Amino acid sequence: MTDQGLSRWAAFWNSDILYEFRRSPLAIVGFVVAGSLILSALLAPILAPYDPYDASGIDLMNGLIPPFWSDGGNMTFPLGTDNQGRDVFSGILYGLRLSLTISVSAVLLSALVGTALGLVAAWVGGWFDSAIMRLADIQLSFPAILIALLVDGVARNVLPQEQHASLAMPIVILAIAISGWVQYARTVRSIAMVEKGKDYVEAARLIGVNPVTIAMRHILPNATGSIFVLGTVHLAIAILTEATLSFLGLGMPPTEPSIGTLIRIGNDFLFSGEWWITILPGVTLALLVLSVNLLGDWLRDALNPQLR
Amino acid sequence: MHDGPILQVENLRIEIPTRHRTLVAVDDVSFELARGEVLGVVGESGAGKSLTGAAIIGLLRPPGRIAGGRIWIDGKRVDNLSQAEMRKVRGRIAGAIFQDPMTSLNPLFTVGQQLVETIRTHLDMSRAEARARALSLLAEVGIPAPEQRLDQYPHQFSGGMRQRVVIALALCANPKLIIADEPTTALDVSIQAQIIALLKRLCHEHGTAVVLVTHDMGVIAETADRVAVMYTGRIAELGPVAEVVRAPRHPYTAGLMASIPAIGETRDRLYQIDGSMPRLTNIPQGCPFNPRCPAVFDRCRRERPETVDLGGHRVACWKHGEQEA
Amino acid sequence: MTAPLIDLAGLSRHFALSSGLNTRFRKGGAKVVRAVDSVDIEIARGETFGLVGESGCGKSTVARLAVGLMRPTEGAVRFDRVDLASAGRRDLAALRRRIQMVFQDPYSSMNARWRIREIIAEPLRTLNLCSSPAEMDRRIDELLTLVGLSPADKRKYPHEFSGGQRQRISIARALSTNPEFLVCDEPTSALDVSVQSQILNLMKDLQAEFDLTFLFISHNLAVISHMADRVGVMYLGRIVEQAPAQRLFSAPRHPYTKLLLETVPDLNRIGYTRKPMSGEVPNPINPPSGCPFHPRCAFANDRCKQERPSIRADGQGTLVACHGVQEGRI
Numbered sequence: 001m002t003d004q005g006l007s008r009w010a011a012f013w014n015s016d017i018l019y020e021f022r023r024s025p026l027a028i029v030g031f032v033v034a035g036s037l038i039l040s041a042l043l044a045p046i047l048a049p050y051d052p053y054d055a056s057g058i059d060l061m062n063g064l065i066p067p068f069w070s071d072g073g074n075m076t077f078p079l080g081t082d083n084q085g086r087d088v089f090s091g092i093l094y095g096l097r098l099s100l101t102i103s104v105s106a107v108l109l110s111a112l113v114g115t116a117l118g119l120v121a122a123w124v125g126g127w128f129d130s131a132i133m134r135l136a137d138i139q140l141s142f143p144a145i146l147i148a149l150l151v152d153g154v155a156r157n158v159l160p161q162e163q164h165a166s167l168a169m170p171i172v173i174l175a176i177a178i179s180g181w182v183q184y185a186r187t188v189r190s191i192a193m194v195e196k197g198k199d200y201v202e203a204a205r206l207i208g209v210n211p212v213t214i215a216m217r218h219i220l221p222n223a224t225g226s227i228f229v230l231g232t233v234h235l236a237i238a239i240l241t242e243a244t245l246s247f248l249g250l251g252m253p254p255t256e257p258s259i260g261t262l263i264r265i266g267n268d269f270l271f272s273g274e275w276w277i278t279i280l281p282g283v284t285l286a287l288l289v290l291s292v293n294l295l296g297d298w299l300r301d302a303l304n305p306q307l308r
Numbered sequence: 309m310h311d312g313p314i315l316q317v318e319n320l321r322i323e324i325p326t327r328h329r330t331l332v333a334v335d336d337v338s339f340e341l342a343r344g345e346v347l348g349v350v351g352e353s354g355a356g357k358s359l360t361g362a363a364i365i366g367l368l369r370p371p372g373r374i375a376g377g378r379i380w381i382d383g384k385r386v387d388n389l390s391q392a393e394m395r396k397v398r399g400r401i402a403g404a405i406f407q408d409p410m411t412s413l414n415p416l417f418t419v420g421q422q423l424v425e426t427i428r429t430h431l432d433m434s435r436a437e438a439r440a441r442a443l444s445l446l447a448e449v450g451i452p453a454p455e456q457r458l459d460q461y462p463h464q465f466s467g468g469m470r471q472r473v474v475i476a477l478a479l480c481a482n483p484k485l486i487i488a489d490e491p492t493t494a495l496d497v498s499i500q501a502q503i504i505a506l507l508k509r510l511c512h513e514h515g516t517a518v519v520l521v522t523h524d525m526g527v528i529a530e531t532a533d534r535v536a537v538m539y540t541g542r543i544a545e546l547g548p549v550a551e552v553v554r555a556p557r558h559p560y561t562a563g564l565m566a567s568i569p570a571i572g573e574t575r576d577r578l579y580q581i582d583g584s585m586p587r588l589t590n591i592p593q594g595c596p597f598n599p600r601c602p603a604v605f606d607r608c609r610r611e612r613p614e615t616v617d618l619g620g621h622r623v624a625c626w627k628h629g630e631q632e633a
Numbered sequence: 634m635t636a637p638l639i640d641l642a643g644l645s646r647h648f649a650l651s652s653g654l655n656t657r658f659r660k661g662g663a664k665v666v667r668a669v670d671s672v673d674i675e676i677a678r679g680e681t682f683g684l685v686g687e688s689g690c691g692k693s694t695v696a697r698l699a700v701g702l703m704r705p706t707e708g709a710v711r712f713d714r715v716d717l718a719s720a721g722r723r724d725l726a727a728l729r730r731r732i733q734m735v736f737q738d739p740y741s742s743m744n745a746r747w748r749i750r751e752i753i754a755e756p757l758r759t760l761n762l763c764s765s766p767a768e769m770d771r772r773i774d775e776l777l778t779l780v781g782l783s784p785a786d787k788r789k790y791p792h793e794f795s796g797g798q799r800q801r802i803s804i805a806r807a808l809s810t811n812p813e814f815l816v817c818d819e820p821t822s823a824l825d826v827s828v829q830s831q832i833l834n835l836m837k838d839l840q841a842e843f844d845l846t847f848l849f850i851s852h853n854l855a856v857i858s859h860m861a862d863r864v865g866v867m868y869l870g871r872i873v874e875q876a877p878a879q880r881l882f883s884a885p886r887h888p889y890t891k892l893l894l895e896t897v898p899d900l901n902r903i904g905y906t907r908k909p910m911s912g913e914v915p916n917p918i919n920p921p922s923g924c925p926f927h928p929r930c931a932f933a934n935d936r937c938k939q940e941r942p943s944i945r946a947d948g949q950g951t952l953v954a955c956h957g958v959q960e961g962r963i
Contacts, residue, residue: 198741199741203806207756466913508906529902
């Protein structure tokens with residue numbers, strides 16, 4: 001058993017994809033940066049010195065302390081505090097956690113919906129296919145952020161005021177997910193159309209394998225690579241979209257600040273000299289998006305045999 | 309002007325480096341081609357026949373590379389030429405025809421534009437002269453209504469007609485050598501015969517030599533003067549077409565000929581060579597054909613056979629080597 | 634005469650040139666291509682019927698109609714006297730087991746991500762042909778041995794095999810259901826000649842062993858001549874000549890068959906310069922009027938240009954669709 005486990009590990013280590021990875025410095029940098037940011041977000045409750053959601057731990061007297069390397073800074077608040085005395089470092093860790101939760105959920109939902117629609121469109125064809133693809137075309141003629149704003153706005157108007165805070169996260173997730181399904185649907189559809197015409201699918205149809213089984217067992221596995229690539233690229237976009245929504249005040253409320261909310265809060269202090277409140281979360285966001293993008297770009301090249 | 313053979317290939321070796329190891333795709337291939345001669349190169353897929361053709365004309369696709377040997381076209385050494393120098397040789401002295409005509413045609417330009425462009429690259433001609441030549445070339449390769457066809461785009465031509473255009477392109481500068489890689493494989497039988505007949509007529513009329521790479525022995529039999537049979541990147545047998553087809557000396561060629569069905573024959577079973585050609589990653593020691601050979605003996609498993617010349621008919625097989633030694 | 638095992642009666646299949654919303658809004662509907670047009674073929678049990686023709690003549694569509702992968706626009710496919718189109722769900726499940734197909738491309742005919750075991754097990758599992766996993770394993774081993782592979786091969790993936798070996802796996806999969814009727818769509822076209830002979834020999838052996846009935850489709854006349862008992866020649870969706878193989882190849886009647894035979898490169902005719910057939914296969918979207926072959930036919934007259942010939946017996950065992958032959962001109 002261990003022997004088999006070892007050889008499987010060896011096979012993985014020697015696989016083309018990992019070989020490509022080891023030879024690509026940008027991918028390694030992307031992986032390390034994104035990996036450590038994601039890891040610290042996951043471990044936020046352990047790593048963070050303070051709990052930003054706990055109002056009792058906040059002391060206004062500690063407001064606007066600069067980071068430790070500046071004059072007046074200290075290691076009690078390594079990256080300084082905001083106007084209400086909240087620790088910026090803890091805020092970033094928790095904000096990162098929230099931003100990632102939202103964007104990963106949105107990407108998963110988007111991929112699920114897009115993949116399902118793409119598969120069904122390719123399989124059923126006819127008017128259903130045409131309808132889905134025209135809908136996709138229409139949506140593509142608007143910027144994704146506009147779609148997200150629209151969904152967000154509609155949801156907020158439909159829902160009663162008192163539920164806004166508790167439903168903020170699902171709404172943001174839904175808004176981002178709806179703005180991104182098109183890419184998955186188009187890609188999966190085109191892959192499914194190609195696979196559908198192949199003889200092995202005909203062979204399966206010939207013996208009466210039902211269409212759902214064919215789609216799940218034969219066609220979907222051929223699309224997983226592309227879905228994965230799209231997902232990674234989409235993750236970077238989703239993080240930005242979330243940040244933008246929150247920055248505009250349409251995303252997460254200040255009581256549960258995501259990275260975007262932190263940047264918005266800090267924005268007010270930018271010109272009064274307390275730059276760290278907004279710049280530090282901003283740098284974190286930029287690092288995260290850049291590293292995920294690097295990974296996505298590399299993955300797209302590595303999984304595309306034509307580019308090799 | 310050089311009087312020797314139009315093409316000489318000496319100990320050609322082509323390697324394909326991969327991540328794990330370097331594969332030897334063509335090994336120790338030597339032959340010459342007289343002016344106006346048609347040499348057929350046959351073999352199974354992966355035998356190295358297309359790579360040999362591509363190497364001659366400098367179109368070997370990386371990572372494949374010429375790792376050894378020398379090639380002369382019309383007395384000029386070409387295997388070490390730069391891409392730019394090779395481009396001059398291609399077109400002026402040597403032309404190429406491939407299986408898929410669309411790889412040689414640009415879909416964005418009319419057939420006439422492409423012909424005129426190619427003609428003017430290689431020959432000192434005015435636009436009008438070049439156009440006149442393009443017209444006569446199209447007529448020569450059997451395209452009906454060439455005046456109208458000249459201003460059409462490649463997609464307006466059928467597969468067979470496109471292949472004719474590619475032949476016209478290859479003929480632009482009156483080359484002395486044409487490398488034709490599976491020129492009829494993508495075409496229907498009835499069209500295939502038209503293209504073969506056209507190639508034969510052109511060679512005959514212009515004295516153009518042709519290296520005809522194909523897997524179809526029937527095409528070779530009817531077209532070629534001599535045949536080279538390739539197996540795992542080496543020439544197993546090379547000789548006059550009638551001898552190779554009717555009295556093959558190499559057991560592989562003999563098996564190949566016997567396994568081809570013919571119309572109207574009454575054999576119940578075809579002869580079969582068991583197994584399949586080994587991949588380049590595990591070519592057996594000794595003679596590469598030894599695991600499948602019905603006449604195998606000890607020496608075949610140990611040593612790679614040397615090529616023996618039996619009066620203009622070369623065979624790489626110990627069966628014949630023994631007699632000499 | 635006993636009823637044929639398979640009976641393709643007046644079979645036609647038309648394709649709309651485009652589909653989807655666009656055509657719904659266009660007046661007059663879509664343009665139609667008659668890929669297969671009134672084809673009649675009967676095949677007796679144990680017989681091999683060869684279907685030959687150039688690309689685009691509709692022979693692959695006939696294959697897909699015969700196995701029920703496509704529904705005919707007109708006509709019927711009757712297997713053992715049961716019409717495939719009107720068979721109930723339960724009848725159809727039973728029929729599926731008895732009809733199988735071997736595809737042309739050994740690379741696309743199996744899912745590259747599956748092991749050989751999974752590939753061969755798919756029909757066994759779908760049609761519930763094995764009562765236990767142990768029995769399924771035994772059956773897979775038996776099938777692999779039958780086609781000249783080793784039971785150990787079941788743990789490998791398709792890319793570990795050569796084209797010829799893959800075609801053997803494809804045959805093993807087709808045989809897994811113990812079929813009676815096997816449709817072979819260009820099974821050796823993608824293979825090298827030395828491997829082609831192995832596969833053709835294997836198919837003949839299996840036919841003798843299991844009393845299989847073949848519909849064998851190829852563009853290669855020599856392969857058809859070697860395999861088939863009776864042969865149909867297709868041109869633009871129709872059968873233009875049908876005869877016992879020996880007769881068709883020794884005494885072809887239709888001008889198209891004659892020209893086709895004349896154009897095949899032949900090993901025995903070294904240095905022979907043949908007279909190629911002029912012209913090209915017409916575009917099936919705009920087929921010629923009258924006899925579809927008339928633009929390329931040396932014997933065509935006014936009647937050929939206007940009136941489409943129907944297929945008739947010539948009294949010597951050949952069915953031929955040609956005015957010239959029927960009038961005694963050719």
